[in-house]
Amino acid sequence: DPYARLLLEALKQSGCTVFNDRHFSCENCDGCVSGGFDAATSQIVLCQNNIRQQSHMNRVVAHELIHAFDHCRAHVDWFKNVKHLACSEIRAANLSGDCTLMNEIARFKFGLKGHHQTCVRDRAIRSILAVRKVSKETAEKAVDEVFDACFNDLEPFGRIPHSKADAKRAYRDFQNRDRYTANL
Numbered sequence: 001d002p003y004a005r006l007l008l009e010a011l012k013q014s015g016c017t018v019f020n021d022r023h024f025s026c027e028n029c030d031g032c033v034s035g036g037f038d039a040a041t042s043q044i045v046l047c048q049n050n051i052r053q054q055s056h057m058n059r060v061v062a063h064e065l066i067h068a069f070d071h072c073r074a075h076v077d078w079f080k081n082v083k084h085l086a087c088s089e090i091r092a093a094n095l096s097g098d099c100t101l102m103n104e105i106a107r108f109k110f111g112l113k114g115h116h117q118t119c120v121r122d123r124a125i126r127s128i129l130a131v132r133k134v135s136k137e138t139a140e141k142a143v144d145e146v147f148d149a150c151f152n153d154l155e156p157f158g159r160i161p162h163s164k165a166d167a168k169r170a171y172r173d174f175q176n177r178d179r180y181t182a183n184l
Helices: 002-013 054-074 082-097 103-105 113-130 138-149 163-178
Strands: 026-028 035-038 043-047
Touching: 002 043, 002 054, 002 163, 035 054, 043 054, 054 082, 082 138, 113 138
Parallel strands: 026 043
Antiparallel strands: 035 043
């Protein structure tokens, strides 16, 4: 999957190499949660009882790898700062493919102008409420306060990957990003 390949390479370049047997865990989960990132162990949990398709698993892996990347590069305070959590959830919804047009159509959510931003905002709020015991108003306020900065933080992709083809282009760009300055 090009999303995962890019994120794994970015983690490695940031000094946080990921090992499949150490950093990924498949478990049964409560409710309808598909996955999570455990900051205490730097482990990605995939909810095997709630993931039914490869494409869904790929999105969950990409979403959680974005959290791992944020944890590595930005030292996110997951437990005390709801704005940090909101920012990573915005980035994960924006960059993982969660809000692609095809996924939104499959959810029977349609819109034209600003629909991607609306999807990202709504999914970020839902994710915060799923992992933190805060009110909906607190989650909405945190998302609103950091939305513009976090929505526009496209690292390590450099663009919003709206498809696998976009993700492949982003991966090629990522691989070549230092090519022109490497010999200076």
